[in-house]
Every structure is written in C-alpha cells, then in structure tokens.
Amino acid sequence: MKSSLKEVHISQAAGLVLAHDLTQVVPGQYKGPLFRKGHVVREEDTEALLSIGKEHIYVIELAAGELHENDASLRIADAVRGPNLTGTQPREGKVNLKAKIDGLLQVNPDAVHRINGVEQAVLSTLNDKEPVRAGEIVAACRVIPLIYPEERLKEVEVIAREAQPVLQVKPYRAHNIGVVTTGNEIYHGRIQDRFGPVVKEKVEGYGSRILGQTLASDDKQRIMDQIGSFIDSGADMVLVTGGMSVDPDDRTPGAITEMGAEVVSYGTPMLPGSMLLVAYYRGVPVLGLPGCVIHDAFTSFDVLLPRLLAGEKITREEIVALGYGGLHSC
Numbered sequence: 138m139k140s141s142l143k144e145v146h147i148s149q150a151a152g153l154v155l156a157h158d159l160t161q162v163v164p165g166q167y168k169g170p171l172f173r174k175g176h177v178v179r180e181e182d183t184e185a186l187l188s189i190g191k192e193h194i195y196v197i198e199l200a201a202g203e204l205h206e207n208d209a210s211l212r213i214a215d216a217v218r219g220p221n222l223t224g225t226q227p228r229e230g231k232v233n234l235k236a237k238i239d240g241l242l243q244v245n246p247d248a249v250h251r252i253n254g255v256e257q258a259v260l261s262t263l264n265d266k267e268p269v270r271a272g273e274i275v276a277a278c279r280v281i282p283l284i285y286p287e288e289r290l291k292e293v294e295v296i297a298r299e300a301q302p303v304l305q306v307k308p309y310r311a312h313n314i315g316v317v318t319t320g321n322e323i324y325h326g327r328i329q330d331r332f333g334p335v336v337k338e339k340v341e342g343y344g345s346r347i348l349g350q351t352l353a354s355d356d357k358q359r360i361m362d363q364i365g366s367f368i369d370s371g372a373d374m375v376l377v378t379g380g381m382s383v384d385p386d387d388r389t390p391g392a393i394t395e396m397g398a399e400v401v402s403y404g405t406p407m408l409p410g411s412m413l414l415v416a417y418y419r420g421v422p423v424l425g426l427p428g429c430v431i432h433d434a435f436t437s438f439d440v441l442l443p444r445l446l447a448g449e450k451i452t453r454e455e456i457v458a459l460g461y462g463g464l465h466s467c
C-alpha cells in the first residue's frame with residue numbers, strides 16, 4: 138500500500154495536525170522550527186505560515202514499511218551510536234549525536250561513506266580522531282524525504298552492524314607526564330622557559346598532569362638521563378622540548394635515538410609542527426616537540442596529544458597521513 142500524502146491549502150487547514158516541523162529562517166537571527174510536528178493549525182496561524190512561504194500543509198497517512206522522517210532519523214542515530222554518545226530529540230527531521238564525555242572521537246569513515254551511499258540517507262560527522270568535549274555535537278543523522286522506506290533503513294543498519302560501532306568517543310586516561318626542556322639558553326638562565334606553561338595547559342586540558350619539568354643543557358647524555366629518570370619514576374609519557382631542528386646544538390632527536398627508543402617518525406608532514414618526533418621507550422611515548430609549539434596555537438602536537446592520552450598507539454602510517462589537509466600555517 139502506498140502512503141497518502143495529501144496537500145491541503147491553509148485556508149482549509151484549521152484544526153489539522155502538522156505532519157512535520159516547519160522551518161523559519163531570519164538571516165543572522167534565527168533558524169529553526171516556527172511550528173512543530175503535531176501542532177494543531179489555528180485560524181490565526183495563517184499570516185505566519187504565509188510569511189515563511191507555506192500556502193499548503195501535508196496530511197500524512199503512512200503505509201506499512203514507511204517511516205516519518207523523525208523516526209527514520211532516530212533509527213539511523215541508534216544504528217551508528219557507539220559508546221559515550223547520546224541522541225537528541227528529532228528536530229526538523231534531524232537527530233544529532235552528542236558526546237557524553239570529553240574524549241577522542243572515533244569514526245569509521247568507510248562505514249560513513251557506505252551509509253551515505255544508501256539512497257537519501259544522511260550521516261554527517263566530524264573527523265575521525267578529533268578531540269571532542271562533553272555535550273559537543275559530533276554527528277547529525279537525517280533522511281531527505283518526509284516519508285522514508287524502511288528497507289533502506291535496514292541497509293543502513295546492516296552496514297552499521299558490520300562496522301561496530303560507526304561512531305564512539307574514547308575516554309582519556311589521566312597520564313603523569315615528564316617534561317625535559319633542552320636548550321643552553323634556558324639552562325643557563327639567559328632566557329626564561331616558555332615551553333613549560335604551554336604544555337602544562339594543554340596536558341591539563343585533557344585531565345592529565347605534569348609530573349615534573351627538568352632543564353637539560355644541549356648535551357645528549359643529560360637529555361637521555363633525564364628522559365630515563367622520568368620513566369623510572371613512573372611517567373607514562375615524556376615530552377622533550379626544543380632542539381628539534383638542524384643546528385649542531387639541536388641534540389634532542391639524537392638523544393632519543395641513541396638511548397634505544399623505537400622512533401616511529403622524526404618529522405610529521407604537518408605545518409606547524411613538522412619537526413616533531415614520536416618515539417616509544419620501554420613502551421612509554423616520548424615526543425620531541427619543536428619550538429613552534431610555544432608560539433603556534435595549533436601544531437602536530439595538538440593532533441597527537443589527545444590520541445596518545447586516549448591510549449592510541451601512534452603508527453608511521455598515521456603520521457604519514459597527516460600531510461593531507463595538514464597545512465595550517467607556514
């Protein structure tokens with residue numbers, strides 16, 4: 138049986154029930170429903186309906202195997218929603234997914250593409266591995282027509298089941314982080330350290346803490362000793378600041394390599410932050426942070442820090458992939 142979607146002129150609409158939200162847009166001021174689904178049309182609504190360009194309204198009778206846009210969107214949201222996500226009430230046919238906690242968003246891009254390949258289904262998401270805050274909208278689900286066939290939703294649900302889950306938020310684990318600050322100019326007090334406060338603020342923003350900060354002269358052995366000493370005292374990440382570039386006094390990459398750390402990558406194809414180094418020493422992430430982290434608000438460090446705090450193991454492939462879309466400033 139085919140659904141009945143009957144158009145009624147607003148002069149005849151008093152007493153009828155609206156079948157969907159009706160949107161008003163006032164540029165720069167408001168975009169949202171002027172009337173909600175379920176509203177009983179009154180004589181006095183005529184002017185307002187005409188002002189948003191509605192001369193007719195629909196009266197709907199759904200046939201078997203058909204869903205209203207709101208219910209279809211809820212089904213998509215339920216299918217793709219993994220841990221730490223919550224769905225909003227449908228509004229103008231759309232259900233948003235919000236993060237319940239601060240954490241790292243995980244999206245299965247292949248599943249998102251396949252779901253959007255289902256005729257007139259819409260799943261719009263933030264990027265995979267983006268840090269998100271509790272309450273932040275991370276995805277929106279909707280269907281294009283007012284009435285949607287259930288068989289297409291079943292296609293969506295099959296894709297979502299295979300992906301398990303399409304979307305989730307991974308919580309951060311509180312880390313104790315050691316900071317080794319290199320540079321003779323800081324060690325000898327010629328200039329004041331500016332790295333410490335910057336990394337402290339970033340780390341604490343994700344619920345972790347700085348275990349301590351030590352100053353090392355541009356001496357490989359000292360740098361190695363200080364990294365080792367933080368790891369011996371239980372640090373579960375070490376950040377080594379400065380000395381990452383090409384000058385003879387830039388000792389950080391040499392020290393991290395020489396102490397026997399497994400270097401995943403020296404260099405990230407992102408700007409700023411191209412001289413960043415990622416390594417693991419006895420399983421603990423050790424990062425070499427280039428000078429730009431002090432003065433650029435967003436660098437490769439801001440991409441990798443939340444991933445590490447969410448317990449991700451950084452791979453070379455992942456670093457390589459940062460180049461595409463990775464030019465932020467130069």
Ligand SMILES: Nc1nc2c(c(=O)[nH]1)N[C@H]1C(S)=C(S)[C@@H](COP(=O)(O)OP(=O)(O)OC[C@H]3O[C@@H](n4cnc5c(N)ncnc54)[C@H](O)[C@@H]3O)O[C@H]1N2
Pocket residue numbers: 318319320322323328329330331332333378379380381382383387410411412426427428429430431
């Ligand atoms: N010829 C090249 N020059 C540069 C390259 C390159 O590949 N070839 N890379 C550039 C990039 S990218 C970066 S980023 C910078 C910084 O690299 P470094 O990590 O080696 O930074 P430093 O030389 O140690 O310091 C640069 C600058 O920042 C000051 N600094 C360092 N640490 C602190 C601190 N804790 N507190 C305050 N100020 C600090 C330092 O005194 C220098 O003035 O290299 C580019 N150049």
Ligand code: MOO
Pocket residue numbers: 407408409410411412413427428429430436
């Ligand atoms: O490590 Mo640098 O940020 O690309 O200026």
